Amino acid sequence: MSHITIRPISTEDLATCAQMMAQSEPWLTLGRTYDASYQTICDPAKEVSLATDKDTIAGFIIVNMTGAFVGYIQSVCVDAAWRGQGIGTQLITYAEERIFRSSPNVFICVSSFNAGARKLYERLGYSVVGELKDYIVAGASEILLRKAIAPLTTFSPSVDQ
Structure with missing residues (x-):
């Protein structure tokens, strides 16, 4: 069984992740x-x-903490060889912990044709809040999902951000 470590990206990893x-x-x-x-x-x-196993990149996650949807998970990418091993769940959990220190909401979009990812997000507690039809490609929608721990008006960020 592999031991996954989650760490910030480094310059040396950029090309590998972009290709993945x-x-x-x-x-x-x-x-x-x-x-x-x-x-x-x-x-x-x-x-x-x-998400790495020794020197091997198993996947990565991109989080946006600025803009209209603070706490937006922009992308979750798991290498094909690592899929089905819980890497996506580990990355999302890691991102949620980071986001929930600063914001009561985590947002993520999933393409309408990406049923497996949508099933994962819903299993992790995300709910559909909207649909953007023909947003990126014609004939497909981007489904906006949200997971929340409190309303904005009652949320207090952690001091150790």
């Missing part, structure tokens, strides 16, 4: 190229964390 994203679903269907993936991962406004 550009060569897998849902990003293939969404038309995400290597260059667009690389640009997303390099965005200094995003927090990118890796």
Whole structure:
């Protein structure tokens, strides 16, 4: 059994992660190229964390803590060889712990054709709050989901942010 460590991304990991994203679903269907993936991962406004087993990158997660949806999980990407082993759940749990220190809400979108990911998010306690039809590609929707621990008006951020 593997031992997964979650850590911040380093410069040496950028190309591997961009390639992993550009060569897998849902990003293939969404038309995400290597260059667009690389640009997303390099965005200094995003927090990118890796799931690794020794020197092997099993997956990564991108979190946005700014903008209209503070606490938005922008992407969860697990390498095809590591899928079905709980890596996505570990990454999401890690992101939730980070987000819930600062915000009472975690948001995530899932493509309408990505039934497996949607099932995972709902199993982890996310509820559908909206649908963006034809948002990225024609004929598909992005489903907005939310997991909350408190209303905004009663939430107090942790002091150790």
